[in-house]
Amino acid sequence: MHETLELLNTRRSVRSFEERDIEKEALSLLKEATLRAPTAGNMALYSIIEVQDQEKKDTLAKLCDNQPMIGKAPVVWIFLADMQKWVNYFQESGAVQRSQTPFREPGLGDMHLCLQDAIIAAQNAVVAAEALGIGSCYIGDIIENFEIIRDMFGLKQYTIPACMLIFGYPKGKGPVKLTPRCPDESIFMKDGYQEPHLEEMKIAYALHEEQRRATKSLPYENTGTLADYYYLRKHSSAFMEEMNRSAKVMFETWKKG
Secondary structure, eight states: OHHHHHHHHHOOOOOOBOSSOOOHHHHHHHHHHHHTSOOGGGOOOEEEEEOOOHHHHHHHHHHTTSOHHHHHOSEEEEEEEEOHHHHHHHHHTTHHHHHTSOOOOOOHHHHHHHHHHHHHHHHHHHHHHHHTTOEEEEOGGGGSOHHHHHHHHTOOTTEEEEEEEEEEOBSOOSOOOOOOOOOHHHHOOSSSOOOOOHHHHHHHTHHHHHHHHHTTOSHHHHTSOHHHHHIIIIITSHHHHHHHHHHHHHHHHHHHO
């Protein structure tokens, strides 16, 4: 039990990998643990594209905000929310005809369940990788440039990227430096939503801001706050504008084809 908690509490994202492949046996164990993730109705409403083609990996590195580590990662997995396979199964097996009820096109509720399945499986993979001594990093930018990603990987109407993970053996072997997290009372709420305002947010992210100030990475010559940092770097950034545009296309494609 304590070993599992230790893995969860010391895991960090790895963005620099040794130049060696992940052994076949370790990769097999990683896949096995990934597939043991909880899934809605045991339907496995997800699929995983293992990107082995170097040209595609390099293209992903450029599309995902120019992150060369993606091209250098020994293993790249794209987790898809995948209802397409069940649409095909229902129709091709005759289940729709035998039911004598009109076929229902998948909606946003189906999408939500598929996204949950995909991301739960991804987190299983992250924990399993850590147990195997393999580093990992989520790449949220896979949500951008949907049309290009769709065409590159031949995605169908009811398949959209949920997240991407890169894996490899960590290059650095020094002590683990963990990024701060919010205190539990800032996240856990009893019996209802308690809307956080300025004072609550200052308390929740005090350690984050302290660390940023220590490394002189806050805006306005380090006189800014963490709110300034994330407003400029994330919320009002060009990549978030693209991410929102791309996600809108995903949703519209899912609903309308």
